[in-house]
Amino acid sequence: MKKSLLLAFFLCIVLLVFPENSNAKSLVNPNQTYTYEEMTADIKNLGMAYPELITYKSLGKTPFGREMWAVGVGRGDATLFINSSHHAREWLTTNIAMEMIDQYSESYVNNTKIDGYSARSLLNEVTIWFVPMVNPDGVTLQKSGLNAFPSWTHQSLIKMNNGSKNFKRWKANAQGIDLNRQYPAGWELKSGLTNSYMNYPGKRALEAPEAAKLAAFTYWVDPEITVSYHSSGRTLFWNYKVKKGNYDRDYTIAKKVGNMTGYSLVMPTSTPSGSGYKDWFIETFDRPGLTPEISYYVPNTNPPISVFPEEWRRNKAVGLYLAQESDKLWEKKVTHVNKTITTFDTKSTLNRPDPDHASRKTLKPGVYTVDATKDKWLRVSTGTVKTWVYASSFVYGEVSNVNEPLLLLTKKTLFSMPLQNKNTKVLIDQQIVTAKKKWNNWYLINTTYGDRWITDASVLKNYSPTTINETYKLLVPKVAWEAPVYTAKRTSLQKNTVINATQQWNGWIRVQFDGKHYWMRKDHTLESFNVNNSTENVNQEIVLLTNKVLFNLPSYGSNSGKSVKAGTYQVVRKMNNWYGIKTSYGTKWVSHSSAITDNQTNKINTQYELVRPKVAHSIPSGSAAVRSIPVGTIVQATSEWEDWTSVIYDQQTYWLRTDSVLKPFTVEQSTEPIDQELVLITRKTLFTLPSYGSNTNESVEPMIVKATRQRGNWYAFNTVNGERWISSASVITDYHPTAINQQYELSQEKRGFTIPSTTAESLIIAKDSVVTGKQTWKDWILVEYSGKEYWVKTDATLVPYSPQQNMSKMLSTETSPETTSEQPEVKEEKIQ
Numbered sequence: 001m002k003k004s005l006l007l008a009f010f011l012c013i014v015l016l017v018f019p020e021n022s023n024a025k026s027l028v029n030p031n032q033t034y035t036y037e038e039m040t041a042d043i044k045n046l047g048m049a050y051p052e053l054i055t056y057k058s059l060g061k062t063p064f065g066r067e068m069w070a071v072g073v074g075r076g077d078a079t080l081f082i083n084s085s086h087h088a089r090e091w092l093t094t095n096i097a098m099e100m101i102d103q104y105s106e107s108y109v110n111n112t113k114i115d116g117y118s119a120r121s122l123l124n125e126v127t128i129w130f131v132p133m134v135n136p137d138g139v140t141l142q143k144s145g146l147n148a149f150p151s152w153t154h155q156s157l158i159k160m161n162n163g164s165k166n167f168k169r170w171k172a173n174a175q176g177i178d179l180n181r182q183y184p185a186g187w188e189l190k191s192g193l194t195n196s197y198m199n200y201p202g203k204r205a206l207e208a209p210e211a212a213k214l215a216a217f218t219y220w221v222d223p224e225i226t227v228s229y230h231s232s233g234r235t236l237f238w239n240y241k242v243k244k245g246n247y248d249r250d251y252t253i254a255k256k257v258g259n260m261t262g263y264s265l266v267m268p269t270s271t272p273s274g275s276g277y278k279d280w281f282i283e284t285f286d287r288p289g290l291t292p293e294i295s296y297y298v299p300n301t302n303p304p305i306s307v308f309p310e311e312w313r314r315n316k317a318v319g320l321y322l323a324q325e326s327d328k329l330w331e332k333k334v335t336h337v338n339k340t341i342t343t344f345d346t347k348s349t350l351n352r353p354d355p356d357h358a359s360r361k362t363l364k365p366g367v368y369t370v371d372a373t374k375d376k377w378l379r380v381s382t383g384t385v386k387t388w389v390y391a392s393s394f395v396y397g398e399v400s401n402v403n404e405p406l407l408l409l410t411k412k413t414l415f416s417m418p419l420q421n422k423n424t425k426v427l428i429d430q431q432i433v434t435a436k437k438k439w440n441n442w443y444l445i446n447t448t449y450g451d452r453w454i455t456d457a458s459v460l461k462n463y464s465p466t467t468i469n470e471t472y473k474l475l476v477p478k479v480a481w482e483a484p485v486y487t488a489k490r491t492s493l494q495k496n497t498v499i500n501a502t503q504q505w506n507g508w509i510r511v512q513f514d515g516k517h518y519w520m521r522k523d524h525t526l527e528s529f530n531v532n533n534s535t536e537n538v539n540q541e542i543v544l545l546t547n548k549v550l551f552n553l554p555s556y557g558s559n560s561g562k563s564v565k566a567g568t569y570q571v572v573r574k575m576n577n578w579y580g581i582k583t584s585y586g587t588k589w590v591s592h593s594s595a596i597t598d599n600q601t602n603k604i605n606t607q608y609e610l611v612r613p614k615v616a617h618s619i620p621s622g623s624a625a626v627r628s629i630p631v632g633t634i635v636q637a638t639s640e641w642e643d644w645t646s647v648i649y650d651q652q653t654y655w656l657r658t659d660s661v662l663k664p665f666t667v668e669q670s671t672e673p674i675d676q677e678l679v680l681i682t683r684k685t686l687f688t689l690p691s692y693g694s695n696t697n698e699s700v701e702p703m704i705v706k707a708t709r710q711r712g713n714w715y716a717f718n719t720v721n722g723e724r725w726i727s728s729a730s731v732i733t734d735y736h737p738t739a740i741n742q743q744y745e746l747s748q749e750k751r752g753f754t755i756p757s758t759t760a761e762s763l764i765i766a767k768d769s770v771v772t773g774k775q776t777w778k779d780w781i782l783v784e785y786s787g788k789e790y791w792v793k794t795d796a797t798l799v800p801y802s803p804q805q806n807m808s809k810m811l812s813t814e815t816s817p818e819t820t821s822e823q824p825e826v827k828e829e830k831i832q
Helices: 003-012 036-049 092-110 119-123 138-147 151-160 207-222 244-261 277-285 305-315 318-331 803-814 823-831
Strands: 054-061 067-074 078-083 126-131 226-227 233-235 264-266 289-294 334-343 347-350 358-363 367-374 377-382 385-390 394-396 400-408 413-414 423-428 434-441 442-447 452-454 466-474 480-482 490-493 498-505 509-512 516-521 526-528 538-545 548-551 560-566 567-575 578-583 587-592 602-610 614-617 625-629 634-641 644-649 650-659 661-665 672-680 685-688 694-699 703-711 714-719 722-727 737-748 750-753 762-763 770-777 782-785 788-793 800-801
Touching: 036 054, 036 067, 036 092, 036 138, 054 207, 067 092, 067 207, 067 334, 078 092, 078 207, 092 119, 092 126, 092 289, 092 305, 092 318, 119 318, 126 207, 126 318, 138 151, 138 770, 207 277, 226 277, 226 318, 233 244, 244 264, 244 289, 244 318, 277 289, 289 305, 358 385, 434 452, 466 509, 480 762, 490 516, 560 578, 560 587, 587 714, 602 644, 614 644, 625 650, 644 722, 672 714, 737 782, 762 788
Parallel strands: 078 126, 078 226, 226 289, 233 264
Antiparallel strands: 054 067, 067 126, 233 289, 334 367, 334 394, 347 358, 347 385, 367 377, 377 385, 400 434, 413 423, 413 452, 434 442, 442 452, 466 498, 466 526, 480 490, 480 516, 498 509, 509 516, 538 567, 548 560, 548 587, 567 578, 578 587, 602 634, 602 661, 614 625, 614 650, 634 644, 644 650, 672 703, 685 694, 685 722, 703 714, 714 722, 737 770, 737 800, 750 762, 750 788, 770 782, 782 788
């Protein structure tokens, strides 16, 4: 359960590129009796947690079906190989290897150091390969005994164990062959020996499949250094017939590892026994090989798990130190350079300059830095990672971007790359091309075959036409060439074609026709053309019966690449059978084909009422139905064509079939004259006809208007723009005020409204103000105040008022005891 949770957790946080601070967590618990099954699960979990750093694969299965797992940690091309558990009872070395994989990966992601060694910098240059358990069958037998094996093997295993069912001393594989005595370096047949729990070398070298697979894998890894972990005794074997020229190198490395681990170096003897993995590697590859024996000496069984922390402390940096030394040895084998290359095709990449080390990644065409070569391979940098590619389809240096017009004076051969061996055998005619890239005397141009390279032979490179913006009309049919040379491919343009010239050079002009560029001689057969001077200014409509291509000029060949849908458009200019219409792209031109122009339609000014719902069309075509207009709608008809009528509805032009559904309508005959005031209590949209769909962009504020005509719930009144109609919604139609002439004094301030509605605009009339009532309607009074009229609510705050009352009030004030001696004279004058 714990393993499953860990796996789920890491699946959620897998990143394609490791962040700087990802706080990776340890996945391996090395402080336990570590089984083959636990190791397998941890390898898979590690691979999922570090997909860009860890690779794992099976080297094949043991005789009893267990996988021999190999794990690669790192992203570099130099290699180091560490293996463990050749011997069954030495399984604690698997714990060491697995902890290295775990801790080095964690340190890489977190960018930390282990005893001063940077895992990230080293593992970017080196890949450390591990086979953590060379002998999984033997380890399983030593730990789990007979229960882990089929019953038919039990008697044989007991016999090889000298009759004992206790397998704690077991050292060999499950066939009783000692794997570390199987390698062809001083191997010899031992007479009198047979399959046993220890020391039996087999009938021949590499007889055991485990040893054979490990040897084959070593050739594949091709490591600079190998480490084969064993136990016990804290010693370090490092020499087997080491050649004199390699002695100092190997001894220096072994001494450093001895100092790091505290293990005693075993010095060479005159008669080394051989047949061990380290012996075979040194003899075969002439490279350093080490065999550390971990733990204090424990005879005939496995070291206790309690010794692991101490052994880890001694060995935790060994892999990183040896990775550093492996990188040094590897770099001596490559030729170092510092060059820039440009590649032109997608390249397969390799982890090492060896076809057997192909990776799943590819290198896109581009510019790269090469820091080393080996044989026919190049090492290129892609970010922090270096990869190897085959030295083909590239040039040294960087290809520069250009935007350079070239005049090809002869036919030119196309190349897929700027390399003489990339000849496509395809020729292109003389023409003008634009170079996109340049390398030495090569140019990359765009052709009908795609981007291709040409040499600069027979190419006019100082070609520099002048930019112009001139428009011409052809007075005669005229030949146009694809290049300003008479030998170029040519075509003919018709008389009256209007063309736009964008360049001129040496008596030639460059024009555009049908999306292509041509050159023609600038002579008397060209007439200057100006849209404003050469076309007629008009103001009319045109109906396009089909979708139409838009042209920049009134001429075929100037197509803009844009189009408009069938419909009605405003024409602003005209030339012969060409019409300049307003579009969202600006003024563009259309031909008269599949179009109805003003001179083809009959202009009318008629209104119709629909006696049934009717389908409206965007153009006079039965296939262009766009909406339905409801029964009773009154529409304004503007033109007729064949059996179609164009009408205005919702400020849009639509076409209706001319039939009995269209009932003639006249305002005078179909509406009733009235003389009635209406109160508009909200802003009202104005209509040209008593019908929805005839709406205008005009509106009026809340106000009182004089209605002159009525049709049902529609009312007409005069505006500055003529007669307009409104619907009865939000309109008081029973407005019949009564005239009065009465003054009032306000006993408290009061709100006055522009119409008899509390939703209208208002102001505050001050207390004690005297107002004159003009009209009353329901519970409203129209009063005059400060020269303007306002409607106020009828209530007790309106106190009737007369001048006599005011005079009496003033006299009462003048005769009070506080009146001055001058007041009687004033009062007298007022009485008179």
